[in-house]
Amino acid sequence: MSNFIELEIQNLLNQTQDLDEVAARLTSTIESSPDHFNLDNITAFARFLNFSGKHQKLVEFILSHLENESFPIPWPYFLEALGHATLDLDEKTVKALLEGIIESGAEAEAARSQALNKYEPLLGEWRSNRKYKIHKDYLKNKKILLDMLITLRTQQLYEQEKHLLQRLQKLYPDDSDIQRETREHKQRYALEILSRRSPKAREANTDDLEQKDPETEEALRALLSSLLEHAEQDPEMAFDFAIVAFMLESYEAALEILEFSEQTESYLWLRLEILLKCRRFVELLTEVAQVEMLLSHEPETFFATAYLRAQALWGLGQKHTAIEVMEGLLASRPHYRAASALLNIWSGQ
Structure with missing residues (x-):
């Protein structure tokens, strides 16, 4: 979007509500300097004319500059204007339009407009190709970001992973993979x-027995x-x-x-x-069993619930059973360091 043209439109609309006058003055401003003939300016101008219902003016403006090789044609807006203007396009004109679009490599841009579908089915094919490319780019970009996410995860960069997830949620708000x-x-x-x-954190700490600051x-x-x-x-x-x-x-x-x-x-x-x-150990044991059933499809559920169950049993004084549960956990996952450290402490006691 061109800030220059957008500001100029706003300034002119503050001076007058006559859209014909605004369109005429914008045309003079753009044509006053070759530097104004860039795609951003022309696109912003074309968008304004179409939204204002001045389709015929846009067609006339573009046609008057077609001989200028440096003039950037805003194809989707031009096609929309042709579709709305009181024109009956013949086969020769449509063919010329298609040739111009292909020569400038603007098939994807032109496909944004559906105004001339009745004249040329090829536009529908271009539109399908454009949608396919957008979807392909969507999947490619998502895969790149998900690969970055896995890299951050393996490096245990929690905060960076969190920020990247937030970015993914904004880019793909309804995507099931991102939600998962x-x-x-x-x-x-x-x-x-x-x-x-x-x-050891659950053991009595003399610091906890000290009087705490009231403030x-x-x-x-x-x-x-x-x-x-x-x-x-x-x-x-x-x-x-x-x-x-x-x-x-x-x-x-x-x-x-x-x-x-x-x-x-x-x-x-x-x-x-x-x-x-x-230290709500009885309640914990009840809910651990419920979580095991709810999340049985998750491979980590068994290990996490076993770790919790063992601690709850230990807290209830069922120390022998707690040690058995922890030993069973370590038999399945010998490198579970937290469980191994906890079992060593229990065995020492």
């Missing part, structure tokens, strides 16, 4: 929380209250707010905030982790 990648990304984030857990506690309560309020008003953000509360180690608040979130796979995994942090 987004869900899996959030699920992996929940699983990452699990894998980073330190078993800090008051600020934390205010923040959590605000998160809860905003989660209720904007459920789409509830999942992210729950993670914030989780990171602040306010697990009961995180659980309460999470209730406003849509119950996606990421929701299920984060809820299980929060239940573990809240």
Whole structure:
């Protein structure tokens, strides 16, 4: 789009509402200098004339400059104007138009207009080719970005992966592949929380027994209250707010905030982790079984639920059973480092 012509149109419309006068003055402005004869300017001018219903003026303008080899013909707008103008195109004229389009390599651009379909079926073929190319470019670009996503994932560049996913969601808002990648990304984030857990973190810490700063506690309560309020008003953000509360180690608040979130796979995994942090072991065991059934099609479900079940059993004092579950998990996945470290600690105790 030409900013020069767009600004000129706006300026002229502020001076007068007479579209014929605006069209005449724009024509004079463009024709006043060879520098104005570029595709952006001519396209903006042609768009204005067509939208204003001045199709005949556009046809006359273009025809008057056809002898100028440097004149860029705005083919889709020209064809639209010809279709709307009170003209009856003969076979010779249509043939000349097609030759001009082919010589300038503008088949894809010309195919944007359907105004002359009744004169020449070839335009429909060009349109099909254009749609095919757009779809092909769409798939190619998506594949390139998805390959970048996999690269970022393998390098564990979480933030870059998140930003690329956001870009993909804007480019392909209804694409099922992108929606699946987004869900899996959030699920992996929940699983990452699990894998980073330190078993020692659940042991009593003398720092926790110290008296906490009242001002800090008051600020934390205010923040959590605000998160809860905003989660209720904007459920789409509830999942992210729950993670914030989780990171602040306010697990009961995180659980309460999470209730406003849509119950996606990421929701299920984060809820299980929060239940573990809240030491709600019986409730955790019940929901682990439900998640196993709901997500049985996911290959990682068995390992993640086994890891959680073992910790819940340990928390309930069923230590022998917990160790057996963890050993079974490691038998299937010997390189599960978090499970191996946890089992070593349990065995030592």
